[in-house]
Amino acid sequence: MKAVFCNKLGGPENLGVSETKAPTPGPNDVHIRVKAAGLNFADTLQIAGRYQSKLEPPFIPGMEVAGEIIGIGSAVSRPLTIGQRVMAFMRGGGAFAEEALVDSEWLVPIPDEMDDVTAAGFPTVYGTSNFALKHRGRLKKGETLLVLGAAGGVGLTAVELGKQMGARVIAAAGGAEKCGVALKHGADFAIDYKAESIKDRVREITEGIGADVVYDAVGGDAFDQAIRAVNWEARMLIIGFASGRIQQVPANLILVKNISVVGVVYGAQTEKDPAYGASFVQEAADLYRQGAVKPYTGKVFQLKNAAEAMKALLSRQYAGKIILVT
Numbered sequence: 001m002k003a004v005f006c007n008k009l010g011g012p013e014n015l016g017v018s019e020t021k022a023p024t025p026g027p028n029d030v031h032i033r034v035k036a037a038g039l040n041f042a043d044t045l046q047i048a049g050r051y052q053s054k055l056e057p058p059f060i061p062g063m064e065v066a067g068e069i070i071g072i073g074s075a076v077s078r079p080l081t082i083g084q085r086v087m088a089f090m091r092g093g094g095a096f097a098e099e100a101l102v103d104s105e106w107l108v109p110i111p112d113e114m115d116d117v118t119a120a121g122f123p124t125v126y127g128t129s130n131f132a133l134k135h136r137g138r139l140k141k142g143e144t145l146l147v148l149g150a151a152g153g154v155g156l157t158a159v160e161l162g163k164q165m166g167a168r169v170i171a172a173a174g175g176a177e178k179c180g181v182a183l184k185h186g187a188d189f190a191i192d193y194k195a196e197s198i199k200d201r202v203r204e205i206t207e208g209i210g211a212d213v214v215y216d217a218v219g220g221d222a223f224d225q226a227i228r229a230v231n232w233e234a235r236m237l238i239i240g241f242a243s244g245r246i247q248q249v250p251a252n253l254i255l256v257k258n259i260s261v262v263g264v265v266y267g268a269q270t271e272k273d274p275a276y277g278a279s280f281v282q283e284a285a286d287l288y289r290q291g292a293v294k295p296y297t298g299k300v301f302q303l304k305n306a307a308e309a310m311k312a313l314l315s316r317q318y319a320g321k322i323i324l325v326t
Ligand SMILES: NC(=O)c1ccc[n+]([C@@H]2O[C@H](COP(=O)([O-])OP(=O)(O)OC[C@H]3O[C@@H](n4cnc5c(N)ncnc54)[C@H](OP(=O)(O)O)[C@@H]3O)[C@@H](O)[C@H]2O)c1
Pocket: 039, 040, 041, 042, 124, 128, 149, 150, 151, 152, 153, 154, 155, 172, 173, 174, 175, 178, 217, 218, 238, 239, 240, 241, 242, 243, 244, 264, 265, 266, 267, 313, 314, 316, 320
């Protein structure tokens, strides 16, 4: 089979495509013919050796996959069938290939109405945001949710799911086009943080009260501004640091309004309890079936152009998801 390999830790230029042996499933594995794979910011960290779970080169990156089952391990007890269409978050990588192995418990059946490209960009981002807003953020109906990086992979799903949970959603993103995408996906207000102050605009929109929950996949300056525009008992959800700067949290600001700064790690949580992790994807898939969420694909590349695709992700030029097709 053909696969994308990270041959040396560093940037996308170290990715190459080569022929390799197809994987052999272990007892708990499901063997998938990959139709498409989703790109995530975490892939850029993983190939640079900066992700939480480290892999030694050469390895096949890719943490989000959609395809059809071609083999089932001997110890798999779930009622899965050969030919069934499935999608999965794959924390250990391996999705950027023509075939992949996934732990059976991480798999979620693809709704019939969902195409492969959409499915490939679904499980990691919707799973993360659903878990973050419900399990960690305890977002309630009527609360104000501020999403930073709101047109990105995870950000846009937080906008949609926040809206579904009955929140008033303020989307903060870089540029008018990305703000437009967030508004189309349900945001009530948009802040273009390339041109406007997050702190001032959130205060203005909420008439001085501030946001109840902040979904922060960006970190750095965006976090520094957002924490100055939150309500009493706000929850700041720490999702990631796409800006490249891991913010320091001023403890005095947390104290004065009973603010909680809440860590969110969907991948490691799913490793601890795969069925629980996958349940957040399943729930989002049910919302998709009802037409309540509309995944957005910004760009599709061929598998062999994975390096170019990863450069495009880092360039921030596309909203939504970037997908590789085999
Ligand atoms: N905690 C978890 O369980 C979990 C799960 C999934 C992802 N994450 C993390 O969440 C973050 C976003 O992941 P993603 O896959 O959604 O990425 P993505 O699709 O690339 O989106 C990241 C967004 O961050 C914004 N951004 C601001 N400064 C940036 C910079 N210097 N470089 C790149 N983007 C920048 C961009 O929006 P603008 O151009 O609008 O600013 C972009 O849309 C990453 O840090 C990732 O590791 C965490």
